[in-house]
Amino acid sequence: MIWLTLLAMALLVFTSRYLFLEPRLPLRLNAQAQKLLSYSSPAVLTAIWAPIVFLPEGELSVSWHNPYLVAAVVAVLLAWKLKSVLLTAVISMAVFFLLSFL
Template identity: 50%
Template sequence: MMITILLMACITFFTRYLFLHRALPFKVGPKMQQFLSFSAPAVLTAIWVPIVFLNEEGINLNWQNPYLSAAIVAVIVAYKTHNIYYTTLAGMGLFLILN
């Protein structure tokens, strides 16, 4: 079991090391850079959408859903202020108040 964990850790390290080590002559082309620029928003969306919109029964679009209300406020604050601290405080603050 421990050998499996160590081998997987080595595989993970070396696959990331290839992209991060500057001495290796590996360059990502412009099309690949553009393609990879979508990975962070895609991963973050895959994380927050089920949290905000789903509950035990299924899709929850009820106005009393504290996750949805806090997310809407966070989006509005982010759009208006472009400040991650205000966005986080507004979203978390409203969520704590509603719960």
Template identity: 60%
Template sequence: MILLSIFAMTAVVFLSRYLFLEPRLPIKINPSAQRLLNYSSPAVLTAIWAPIVFVHDDKLAVNLGNPYLIAAVIAALVAWKTKNVIATTILSMGCFFMLNTLL
């Protein structure tokens, strides 16, 4: 049953992506729907990283003892200044591992 669920979810995800990404299919989205879909990626990414950064042990953890928060702020600053994905990833992960061992 689990394997069937995995295959079904795979099919749903693949088909939903394929319908929008295949240029030969005659599916057109109106401009307002396209504008609305521009916000979906940042919304999904925020829904993924926000609980990781701000919530620990089912409590809001917004303090200087939170290595996730400090590394996220460093990552945002590095990304803003350098606009380099590799530099942002390496520096923020390095800072996180260092903070995680120290704190």
């Protein structure tokens, strides 16, 4: 049953991507639908990182003792100032590991 579910999900994802990416198909989205879909990536990413940063142990933790929150704030500030993805990722991970293990 699990394999059937996985195959069905893979087929659904492939079909939905193929319909929009194949240039020979006559399917086109209007400007309003494209604008609406432009918000999906930030929404999905926020849904992934927000619980990790604000609920690290299952309950709300908004203090400087939360290494996830401190590293996230450092990452935001570094990204804003440095404009370098690699440097931001490396430094913010180092900050997180230092705070987690000290």
